[in-house]
Amino acid sequence: MVTKQEFVQNIIGHRKAEIRNHASEFAPANIALCKYWGKRDRELNLPVTDSLSISMGHLGTRTEVRISPTGKDTVIFNGKVLSSDAEAAAKILDFAGLMKPADSPPLEISTVNNIPTGAGVASSASGFAALTQALNSFFGYALTGTELSLLAGLGSGSASRSVFTGFVHRHRGQRADGMDSFSEPIPYRWPELRIGLLTVSGKQKKVGSGAGMNRTAETSVLFRSWSQQVQQDMELLMQALEQKDFPLLGATAENNALAMHACMLSAKPPLIYWMPETLAVIQKVQELRHDGLQLYLTIDAGPNVKLLYEAQDEETVLEAFPDAETVRPFTALI
Numbered sequence: 001m002v003t004k005q006e007f008v009q010n011i012i013g014h015r016k017a018e019i020r021n022h023a024s025e026f027a028p029a030n031i032a033l034c035k036y037w038g039k040r041d042r043e044l045n046l047p048v049t050d051s052l053s054i055s056m057g058h059l060g061t062r063t064e065v066r067i068s069p070t071g072k073d074t075v076i077f078n079g080k081v082l083s084s085d086a087e088a089a090a091k092i093l094d095f096a097g098l099m100k101p102a103d104s105p106p107l108e109i110s111t112v113n114n115i116p117t118g119a120g121v122a123s124s125a126s127g128f129a130a131l132t133q134a135l136n137s138f139f140g141y142a143l144t145g146t147e148l149s150l151l152a153g154l155g156s157g158s159a160s161r162s163v164f165t166g167f168v169h170r171h172r173g174q175r176a177d178g179m180d181s182f183s184e185p186i187p188y189r190w191p192e193l194r195i196g197l198l199t200v201s202g203k204q205k206k207v208g209s210g211a212g213m214n215r216t217a218e219t220s221v222l223f224r225s226w227s228q229q230v231q232q233d234m235e236l237l238m239q240a241l242e243q244k245d246f247p248l249l250g251a252t253a254e255n256n257a258l259a260m261h262a263c264m265l266s267a268k269p270p271l272i273y274w275m276p277e278t279l280a281v282i283q284k285v286q287e288l289r290h291d292g293l294q295l296y297l298t299i300d301a302g303p304n305v306k307l308l309y310e311a312q313d314e315e316t317v318l319e320a321f322p323d324a325e326t327v328r329p330f331t332a333l334i
Contacts, residue, residue, distance in 0.1 A: 032298070156209075220267040240252065257298040
């Protein structure tokens with residue numbers, strides 16, 4: 001089995017670091033239209049299936065890396081200095097340790113999310129993507145997009161996709177060393193596409209995505225058919241992008257999300273990330289669609305709902321959901 005250290009060395013082992021004083025990078029969160037749920041290799045976060053996402057424009061994470069003024073590694077999260085034994089700090093420092101050269105000085109890593117953390121809005125995806133890119137800039141590695149996506153995936157599988165913007169495809173890959181499990185942007189633009197972020201709850205979920213994936217894979221009977229579902233949905237989504245067929249895109253994304261949650265519900269014990277408000281939104285979207293509005297939804301591993309619609313229906317959607325935060329994925333990023 002390939003270790004994380006070996007994986008990283010395969011990518012940056014031959015590069016000489018040129019340490020800067022400071023680096024700052026932004027990465028957007030991403031919403032999977034075809035979900036990543038389940039790992040074929042837990043050590044390297046290699047996925048069971050392909051996945052396809054759309055980036056969340058201005059919503060995501062900015063991470064800054066500098067030489068620590070205190071002489072010791074420090075993590076600042078949303079303006080608060082974390083204890084070195086805090087779980088979030090440990091994850092960030094462990095990941096940074098994989099990319100640090102032997103002669104690296106202690107680091108101060110400051111990360112700011114403008115989305116809820118750990119609530120099913122892909123904060124870990126943007127967080128580890130921004131961290132990977134900031135470390136790359138700080139150490140002067142000049143890594144390619146493919147290499148950055150491979151490294152970011154070690155921190156969070158979905159972070160592999162947040163290295164890029166727009167529509168992004170992560171490949172499952174076949175190799176045991178994980179070198180073919182990278183993400184790449186899909187060259188389709190959809191300026192009219194809108195995402196409405198409905199934050200039902202900003203609280204951190206009790207069961208993280210990694211633990212939830214493992215429980216689902218180990219105990220859910222429905223999970224056995226998940227790979228087949230994804231294969232079909234990936235084909236339909238690519239067709240929708242090629243033909244710019246919004247009803248096909250929206251219906252496929254919604255069905256894929258609900259199928260993932262069905263797998264979770266059949267786990268033992270069941271994984272229920274939804275709240276009553278989540279179900280109310282689902283029912284309201286279905287009613288509006290029945291009345292002729294081209295409106296769809298997707299939900300990651302959390303209670304929060306992402307509405308999918310086009311610019312022509314934005315006013316109607318916001319009248320129905322005035323609390324939705326509008327995201328225009330193809331507008332210039334930060």
